[in-house]
Amino acid sequence: MSNIITDETIEYVSILAKLDLSEEEREQAKKDMGSMLDYIDKLNELNTQGVEPMSHIFPVNNVFREDVLENGDDRDNLLSNAPQKKDGCYKVPKTVE
Amino acid sequence: MKQYEMVIGLEVHVELATKTKIFCSCTTQFGGSPNTHTCPVCTGMPGSLPVLNKQVVEYAMAVGIATNCDITRYSKFDRKNYFYPDNPQNYQISQLYLPICRNGYVEIETQSGTKKIGIHEIHMEEDAGKLIHDEWEDCTLVDYNRSGVPLIEIVSEPDLRSAQEVITYLEKLRLLIQYLGASDCKLNEGSMRADVNLSIRPVGAQEYGTRTEMKNLNSFKAISRAIEAEKLRQIELIEEGKTVIQETRRWDDNKEYSYAMRSKEDAQDYRYFPDPDLAPVVVTQEWVDSILNRQPEFRDAKIKRYIEDFKIPEYDAQIITSSKHLADIFEETVELSGQPKEASNWIMVETMHILKVREMEPEKVSFSPSNLAKLIKLIESGKINRTVAKEVFEVIFDKDMDPEKYVEENGLIMESDEGALKEIIQKIVDANPKSVEDFHGGKEKALGFLVGQAMKETKGKANPALINKILKEILMH
Secondary structure, rough: OOOOHHHHHHHHHHHHOOOOOOOHHHHHHHHHHHHHHHHHHHHHHOOOOOOOOOOOOOOOOEEEEEOOOOOOOHHHHOOOOOOEEEEOEEEOOOOOO | OEEEEEEEEEEEEEEEEOOOOOOOEEEOOOOOOOOOOOOOOOOOOOOOOOOOHHHHHHHHHHHHHOOOOOEEEOOOEEEEEEOOOOOOOOEEEOOOOOEEEEEEEEEEOOOOOOEEEEEEEEEEEOOOOOEEEOOOOEEHHHHEEOOOOEEEEEOOOOEOHHHHHHHHHHHHHHHHHHHHHHOOOOOOOOEOOOOEEEEEOOOOOOOOOEEEEEEEOOOHHHHHHHHHHHHHHHHHHHOOOOOOOOOOOEOOOOOOOOEOOOOOOOOOOOOOOEHHHHHHHHOOHHHHHHHHHHHOOOOOHHHHHHHHHHHOHHHHHHHHHHOOOHHHHHHHHHHHHHHHHHHHHHHHHHHHHHHHHHOOOOHHHHOHHHHHHHHHHHHOOOOOOOOHHHHHHHHHHHHHHOOOHHHHOOOOOOOOOOHHHHHHHHHHHOHHHHHHHHOOOOOHHHHHHHHHHHHHOOOOEEEEEHHHHHHHHHHHO
């Protein structure tokens, strides 16, 4: 493995991903991430000169819908997926901006 | 103290006036009970598939064309990743790499002449949900009705140098977009939101200082105040030998003070990547042309036409066109009445007066042009005098009532029957010998009194010229 992931990097990524990792998990994550980057390095060996960056895997574009109202009130059905709800809203832990 | 100048760039979010959301067929209607305007797509359910609303692309292109942008021929959507409950997908669908419009400008009038403000880009994205803090349970409630409402974000170049320029630029954008019908652009309701990026530097310096971003600006006045306050705050920091920290600040307009919004642990790293759920948008020249052909007549062109074709003063033309809605009412009234000068007067004087007294927005004017045109014709044909017309206008303004019906039902048709008027005036003359005597004694005022009595007797609907004529005839005999 040529890519070494530092403790700082794994700390930063876990903050971004909102993950609280144990010591054991951290070490495993460092290893996994290193091998992912090794794989990217492998791809980088390819000569991509003159190749446009790909933004979509299917050869389709302009998939549109017309601006027509079709959906009605489906609140009860949707809220049935929520672990917690109140007053027609999704209830989540207190969030302060 | 050194002289400093501000360098300001704006990020303006505009909610588009589509009927449905950007990626699903839910209504965009404002308000509504929480979560009644949602579906699996805009609540981020696993497996749901967003499909782009074509009208969003067309509005974005129309705004881009109106602001002299290049329309990107191959444009796509990216995911902006962040964890916050206002966004159920944990990413916002936006455009980072290939936004729909780039490299435009708008021209604004400043004290030192016309100035070009560059538009860096315009991109399409989705709005987030609303968080409501629940005091009772100390938790947060989420309403996703606004989640997925289409937005365009108009990013300017850092070309603005004062609060006044910022306001002028925003007014210009707002009018352009209102004329396009792409949004109602109400700052207080959040359908237009401006974030201000501001830094300062000594006058004459070439390099930029460190900038801050100011959010939560809900009115033009708040924007002005926030800009002035932030300028002073940054000058003080630099004068004290401290440094400006690049951060996002939230403006509190009641306290006229801003504070840093995000703590340091909250990393600002959005890890954008192309959204695999959405196909790229390819814009052909034909499509651009068809949008171009549908562009409306904008304000500057209207002002010119009003002056040339309708012969109304430039000042009047500016006021009328300051609202697309008023301009529409004016033009239709002219069309129906054939009297541009009269139509302009009713809007400039009476309508503006009522709006001012009642502190109303021009957009709230709800009378139909056909009723104003009828009123103008009633005056023209001599059926009512101007005093009565003003009274009738208020009824039209309030209830959009047919003025012909109203004057008929209320007996307001001008009394131009000479015989009938003569009888009334004779009675008044007989009942006021003192005034008649004064008049003959050379007191002109006495005549005014008698005219007033006649108007009162006819409840203001007599033809004033006719009263004068008859009165003089009676008195001279």
